[in-house]
Amino acid sequence: MxxxxxxxxxxxxxxxxxxxxxxxxxxxxxxxxxxxxxxxxxxxxxxxxxxxxxxxxxxxxxxxxxxxxxxxxxxxxxxIGMIYQLFNLVERASALENVMAGALGRLDNGVNLISSTIGLFHKKERDNAMELLKFVGIEDKAFERVDRLSGGQKQRVAVARALMQDxxxxxxxxxxxxxxxxxxxxxxxxxxxxxxxxxxxxxxxxxxxxxxxxxxxxxxxxxxxxxxxxxxxxxxxxxxxxxxxxxxxxxxxxxxxxxx
Ligand SMILES: Nc1ncnc2c1ncn2[C@@H]1O[C@H](COP(=O)(O)OP(=O)(O)OP(=O)(O)O)[C@@H](O)[C@H]1O
Ligand SMILES: [Mg+2]
Structure with a gap:
């Protein structure tokens, strides 16, 4: 509400x-x-x-x-999950990394830099992110850098990232x-x-x-x-x-x- x-x-x-x-x-x-x-x-x-x-x-x-x-x-x-006109993704990170970043708000360790946290993600988070990439229809692009994706693919990543927040x-x-x-x-x-x-x-x-x-x-x-x-x-x-x-x-x- x-x-x-x-x-x-x-x-x-x-x-x-x-x-x-x-x-x-x-x-x-x-x-x-x-x-x-x-x-x-x-x-x-x-x-x-x-x-x-x-x-x-x-x-x-x-x-x-x-x-x-x-x-x-x-x-x-x-x-709150946010979706923007210009996607607001980390262009140099992979689709999967961007989606996993959506979990940061849920973690309580206060760390918010992708580069420093990527190693800290649980396998569970990673599996969850893969599931969401599948849900939005681009699991085949999971390891592709975002700057190599089309606009539609980027927006799918952004949607998956938003869903990662539950x-x-x-x-x-x-x-x-x-x-x-x-x-x-x-x-x-x-x-x-x-x-x-x-x-x-x-x-x-x-x-x-x-x-x-x-x-x-x-x-x-x-x-x-x-x-x-x-x-x-x-x-x-x-x-x-x-x-x-x-x-x-x-x-x-x-x-x-x-x-x-
Ligand atoms: N941080 C800000 N500082 C000063 N003015 C602002 C700021 N944010 C928005 N405005 C002004 O507030 C007004 C409304 O902006 P807003 O972005 O909410 O409009 P919008 O309805 O989303 O428009 P659009 O359809 O073009 O996206 C505009 O005149 C804008 O210049
Ligand atoms: Mg506007």
Whole structure:
């Protein structure tokens, strides 16, 4: 469960999050949409504790995040698997090493450098990582360096790394934005399958509206840091979409000029 209550964040004198509220139940999959700059990534980062809100509450599982307490942040991050647009892997390490790194948050020895910990991993962790690479469909690339993999293969490694944490929650920030349509489809199917089969709650930032309406039951839309739609995708009308993505006046002018 993720509960966000009246969360506010100002950056450079601008309200980037302006009183957003949201409740995501255990096992739910939610698409988060909104124009560029509307605060989607900031909201995701507030949930994983990398952005400290000016006010408001974030509850993950049954615990409110205490942003001032490092241990509280660590406990929260342990529960959350992250998937990014640009994969955020260690390019020079192998797929298997990257996946095993996902276990670091679960280990209590406080060590967090791959190079110094790789020898400390138990066989169990290694077997688990291999299983996950199999689950995401690239066990044959386990020993390949990540910089030799395609975008789709990298994202599969990132998904396996997130699963290695045994997360309660998956936060995916534009996980398919850098992939071709066919690969995007496969990665999205993988994420949806994880949500369905493993019951892992998922919040997924997406830009392509058809992808959202075709695959998600619930959509939350941010605009200027506030939630302007939260409901079933089939209730998202053209009016809502126009309202969410409306052009700024100068853009309307620009569009008119281009059309002329
Ligand atoms: N660390 C920061 N310092 C200053 N401003 C920031 C910071 N992080 C985000 N912002 C600003 O907050 C606003 C919202 O950014 P955010 O990245 O959350 O938008 P977004 O909805 O994810 O956009 P996009 O769809 O382009 O990824 C932007 O104007 C951005 O410049
Ligand atoms: Mg973003």
């Amino acid at each position: 993720v509960k966000i209550e009246n969360i506010k964040k100002r950056f450079s004198g601008r309200d980037v999050l302006d009183g957003a509220d949201m409740l995501v139940r255990k096992g739910e999959a939610v698409a988060l949409i909104g124009p560029s700059g509307s605060g989607k990534t900031t909201l995701i980062r507030a949930i994983n504790g990398f952005v400290v809100p000016d006010s408001g509450k974030v509850i993950v599982g049954d615990k409110e995040i205490n942003y001032k307490n490092k241990e509280s942040l660590r406990q929260t991050r342990k529960k 997360p309660e929650l998956l936060l995916a920030d534009e996980p398919i934005a850098n992939l071709d349509p066919k690969t995007s489809r496969k990665i999205l199917d993988l994420l949806l399958r994880i949500n369905m089969e493993k019951g892992i709650t998922m919040i997924c930032v997406l830009h392509h509206l058809d992808t959202v309406t075709d695959n998600f039951n619930r959509v939350v839309a941010l605009k200027n840091g506030s939630i302007c739609f939260d409901g079933e995708t089939h209730n998202l009308t053209h009016n809502h979409i126009h309202d969410i993505y409306e052009f700024e006046e100068e853009n309307v002018e620009e569009t008119r000029c281009l059309a002329a």
